[in-house]
Every structure is written in structure tokens, then in C-alpha cells.
Amino acid sequence: MYKRLSALMFPITALLLVGALVWGYQENQEKNSILIKAENQYQRAFHDLSYHVEQLHGELGNTLAVNSTSNDMHRKGxxxxxxxxxxAQNEINQLPLTLLPFSETEEFLSKIANFSYKAAxxxxxxxxxxDNEIGNLKALYxxxxxxxxxxxxxxxxxxxSRLRWMDVESALATEDKAEDNTIIDGFKTVDKRxxxxxxxxxxPSVASIYDKRSVKKLGGKPVTAEDVKRKALKFADIGRxxxxxxxxxGKGTEWASYTATVSxxxxxxxxxxDFTVEGGLLISYNDNRSVGxxxxxxxxxxxxAGAFLEQKGYPSMTAVSADRYDNLGNLTFVTSRDGVLIYPEKITxxxxxxxxxxxxxxxSDYVRERQEKRKIPKPGMTLAAARKVLHPEFKEMYNRLALIENEDAEEVLTYEFGGRINGSQYRIYxxxxxxxxxxxxxIRTSSGAQDK
Structure with a gap:
């Protein structure tokens, strides 16, 4: 009986063992294939990064080499x-540098990209x-x-030394090993430099992108928790x-604020x-009631909503957009002064x-951008003259004067035209x-929004 059972089980066991070995071998091969592919991608990204930074250095030199009046070459460069x-930024993103402090270099490249694009x-x-921009190019070169x-x-x-990026990934995950890795040391040296x-x-156009909108920049006299309590009670107005x-x-930080909860x-x-510590200005308000x-x-x-803002101390606000989400409405208001919409002073x-x-x-935008004595220039051209600039097929629906912030982070007075062309609705400033x-x-309907 035992011999018969052994004779039956032995080939089955052997077959299972062989199958397990084959499966294990295939799994190992697939794993190695994935690791090799990842290593190849890392190596390619790194060598491309080195090449493109070298090319960047050369292109900056080419831009500086031509005459200051060579506008076409400056633009091309x-x-x-x-x-x-x-x-270069794209290649950095492909490298396993998540755990490696390389932020200074990434921001450096980002600023070059924004500076060169906005200038071009x-x-x-x-x-x-x-002259300042030429000086920047020399420094960047x-x-x-x-x-x-x-x-x-x-x-x-x-x-x-035939170094592997997969070792970098492993070393970064283990801090004690990361200290002796040549690649990691090299990238740390670059970032420190x-x-x-x-x-x-x-x-201003580039600086505005990286400007940290700290509430400390608001100025104003710091308020206490008791001051905020009084302000919150008055604003909520839900009974004695x-x-x-x-x-x-965030006490002691540049984002210090107060949160008041009224019940x-x-x-x-x-x-x-939420109130700012500097000046005690209201940043946000949220009534958690159920909406039917x-x-x-x-x-x-x-x-x-306009009456609510007026009552709460936000006068002369005009709605510029409105979206409906089921039983909620999301409205954007901006300050209106002397017939001009001031878009930086915005409340949602x-x-x-x-x-x-x-x-x-x-x-938050209103709090940071509000100016009591903002200078609004007079239009340098008539509405009729501005209208002639529009595309002949543009079907105008409305027009108004609007103060906006342009791509150079400068406030400019514009004629805002709303209308339709190519089957879509646009605002043209x-x-x-x-x-x-x-x-x-x-003008697109926001995701999830419904027609009014």
C-alpha cells in the first residue's frame, strides 16, 4: 500500500517541484527585467539631464554673444x-530623488524657465x-x-565606476547607507552650490509666481483672541x-491666524x-447648516449674496460669475469703483x-489686495476704438471697464468684452x-456645475 502510494505521489511531487522552480525562475526573470528597465530609464534621464544643462549653458552664452539690438536672436535664444x-526639469522628475534634497536646483531651473519664457x-x-535682464543672463551663464x-x-x-541608480533608490530609503553614495553626494553638492x-x-512677473503670500505681509496691529471673539460674535449674529x-x-509662523467657532x-x-493675527481681518466664513x-x-x-456682503462691511461688490451645484450656488464678487471692476479684490x-x-x-484675495486709495487710470482709447480690435466674427454680449493683473504681475485697465465665437463664450480683455x-x-461651466 505504501509503495503504491509512494509511486503515485512521487511523480506528482516532482512535477509540483519542477513547476515551482519554473515559476520562481520566471518570476525572477520578470523582476530582473523590470529592474533593468528601470535602471536604463534612470541612466538615460541622468545623462540627458547632464547634456541638457550643458546645452543650456551654451545657449545662454549664444544669447549674450549677439548685439544688444539683435531682437530676433535674443528671442530665439x-x-x-x-x-x-x-x-532638464522633466529629467529631474524622472530620477529617484524624492527623498533627496534637490529643491534649490529645481527652483533655480524653474525660475530660469519662467524668466526666459516671459521675456521671449x-x-x-x-x-x-x-540692463538688469542682461545682468541676469550673465549670472545664469x-x-x-x-x-x-x-x-x-x-x-x-x-x-x-559603473554606478547604478537602483542603488541610489535603495540608499535613500536607508539613511545610513545614503551618506556614502557617490551619486547622492554629487547631487547634494550641486544643490548646496x-x-x-x-x-x-x-x-515682478516671475517674482509673483514664487511670492509667498504670507499673512504677515498684511501689516496692521496684531489682535488678541478676545478681539477675535468679539469680531466673530458680531459677524455671525446668531443671538446673544x-x-x-x-x-x-501656526503661532510664531508667517501663517499665524485665528479660527473662531460660534455656536x-x-x-x-x-x-x-478664520481671522488674520495682523489686523484681525476675516479670511473665510463657513456656516455648516444643512441645505435643503x-x-x-x-x-x-x-x-x-450682494446684500449679505453689503451688510457685513463689503460695499460696492459686483458679481462677475455664478455657478450652480445642485442646491448650492458659487458666486464670485469683485469691487466696483467709479464704473471699473477691480478683479484683484475678489470674494467668493x-x-x-x-x-x-x-x-x-x-x-483671502480681497484681504491681501484691498486698497482704499488704489489709483485707477483713465482709458487711453474709446470703447468704439477698442471694439474695432475684436475679431470680426466675435458676437459681443456685453462690455465693461476692468482692472486686472496681467502676466507681468502689473495692474492694467482694460476693456472687458464678453461674447461668443466659434461656438464658445469668451471674455476678452x-x-x-x-x-x-x-x-x-x-467661459466654461465648472466641473459639476449646472446651467443657471
Whole structure:
């Protein structure tokens, strides 16, 4: 019986063992194949990075080599600088550097890309490169040469010692091993060098991209928790017996603020508000009440939201957009002064369409951009003259004067035209001084929004 059972089980066991070995071998081969593919991708990205940074250095040199009046060559050179910098950024993103501090170099390349792009797309006949921008190009030429040299040194070590990027990935996951990795040391050296470079003045258009909108920049006298408590009670206005809890956020940081939570038996759910420490300005308001089925129209909701803002101390606000999401409305208001819409001073209001009452708003842009004595220039051309600049097929629906911030982070007075062309609706902003296009926006229904 035992012999018969053994004779039966032995071939089955042997077959299973062989199958397991074959399966294990195939799994190992597939794993090795994936690792080899990943290593090849890392190596390609790294060598391309070194090549493109070297090319970037050369292109900056080419741009500086031509006469200061060679607008076409400057434009061509800056476009190439932007392209090469974008390539380098893409290659950095392909490398396993998530756990490696390389942010200084990434920001350095990002600033070069934005600077070169914004300079290249402008009209050099009207705004040629300034002495400051030429100085920036010289500094970037010198700095990129040093970075290229450092990367080439790492590249030579990688090739000579046959170093693997998969080892870098493993080393970064294990901090004690990361200290002795040649590639990691090389990239740390590059990042430290970049961090030591003096900050360049790229102009307002680039600086605005990296500007940290700290609430500390608002100025104003710091307020206490008791001050915030009084402000919150007054704004919520939900009865004398309301309770307020105030919590300070980010104490000692540039984002310090207060959160006040107001509750009352007379109100369904608590109301929360955020205030700045500097000046005690209200940043956001959120009424957590349940919203029932829609009973009011968007037009009625806009009117009630405008009245709400007026009552709460935000006068002369005009709705510029309105989207409906089921039983909620999302409205954007901007300041209107002397017939001009001031887009930087923006407040977003959320309303419940069951009653049309505001259930929340966000006023961070308004708080940071509000100016009591903002100078608004007079139009340099007539509405009729501006209208002639529009595409002949553009079907105008409305027009108005609007103060906007352009791509150079400058406030400009524009004629805003709303209308349709090519089956879509657009807002076109024409500079009120000379008629050139400052911005074009296609008006799309927000994701999830419904027709009004």
C-alpha cells in the first residue's frame, strides 16, 4: 500500500517541484527585467539631464554673444533656454530623488524657465531686454556652467565606476547607507552650490509666481483672541447667548491666524471663521447648516449674496460669475469703483439655494489686495476704438471697464468684452491704453456645475 502510494505521489511531487522552480525562475526573470528597465530609464534621464544643462549653458552664452539690438536672436535664444530648462526639469522628475534634497536646483531651473519664457514672448521692439535682464543672463551663464561641470563630474564617476541608480533608490530609503553614495553626494553638492547663489531680480512677473503670500505681509496691529471673539460674535449674529471658541493657528509662523467657532441653540450648526493675527481681518466664513432642496433662482441668490456682503462691511461688490451645484450656488464678487471692476479684490461666496442665504465665503484675495486709495487710470482709447480690435466674427454680449493683473504681475485697465465665437463664450480683455490683448478666457461651466 505504501509503495503504491509512494509511486503515485512521487511523480506528482516532482512535477509540483519542477513547476515551482519554473515559476520562481520566471518570476525572477520578470523582476530582473523590470529592474533593468528601470535602471536604463534612470541612466538615460541622468545623462540627458547632464547634456541638457550643458546645452543650456551654451545657449545662454549664444544669447549674450549677439548685439544688444539683435531682437530676433535674443528671442530665439530665450526660447531655446526655456525649452532646454523644461527638458532638464522633466529629467529631474524622472530620477529617484524624492527623498533627496534637490529643491534649490529645481527652483533655480524653474525660475530660469519662467524668466526666459516671459521675456521671449514679449514684443522686443517695445520692451527690449533691460540692463538688469542682461545682468541676469550673465549670472545664469556663469552659474549654469558651474552646475554643468558638477553634473559632468558625477557623470564621469557613474560611467567609470559603473554606478547604478537602483542603488541610489535603495540608499535613500536607508539613511545610513545614503551618506556614502557617490551619486547622492554629487547631487547634494550641486544643490548646496545653487543654494549659495545670490538671489536675482527676475522682475515682478516671475517674482509673483514664487511670492509667498504670507499673512504677515498684511501689516496692521496684531489682535488678541478676545478681539477675535468679539469680531466673530458680531459677524455671525446668531443671538446673544452664542458661545465662541477661539484657537490660534501656526503661532510664531508667517501663517499665524485665528479660527473662531460660534455656536448657539438658535442656530442649526456651528459657524467657523478664520481671522488674520495682523489686523484681525476675516479670511473665510463657513456656516455648516444643512441645505435643503433648491427653492430660489440663481438671480435671486446673487441679489441676496450682494446684500449679505453689503451688510457685513463689503460695499460696492459686483458679481462677475455664478455657478450652480445642485442646491448650492458659487458666486464670485469683485469691487466696483467709479464704473471699473477691480478683479484683484475678489470674494467668493457660497449660497444655499433653499433660502438664498450665504453659507460661506472666501476673502483671502480681497484681504491681501484691498486698497482704499488704489489709483485707477483713465482709458487711453474709446470703447468704439477698442471694439474695432475684436475679431470680426466675435458676437459681443456685453462690455465693461476692468482692472486686472496681467502676466507681468502689473495692474492694467482694460476693456472687458464678453461674447461668443466659434461656438464658445469668451471674455476678452483689451488694454484700455493701446488696445492690445491682455488676456483671453474661455467661459466654461465648472466641473459639476449646472446651467443657471
Amino acid at each position: 530665450l526660447v531655446n533656454v526655456w525649452r532646454l530648462t523644461s527638458e 514672448v514679449r514684443d522686443f521692439t517695445k520692451k527690449p531686454l533691460t 556663469k552659474n549654469s556652467g558651474e552646475i554643468s561641470k558638477d553634473l559632468q563630474e558625477v557623470q564621469n564617476k557613474v560611467i567609470t 545653487v543654494a549659495a547663489y545670490p538671489e536675482l531680480d527676475y522682475g 447667548n452664542a458661545n465662541v471658541e477661539v484657537k490660534e493657528n 448657539s441653540q438658535n442656530h442649526q450648526q456651528p459657524i467657523s471663521m 432642496p433648491a427653492q430660489v433662482s440663481m438671480k435671486q441668490a446673487v441679489a441676496k 461666496v457660497r449660497v444655499g439655494l433653499d433660502t438664498g442665504d450665504a453659507t460661506g465665503f472666501q476673502a 483689451l488694454n484700455a491704453a493701446d488696445g492690445h490683448e491682455e488676456a483671453v478666457e474661455e
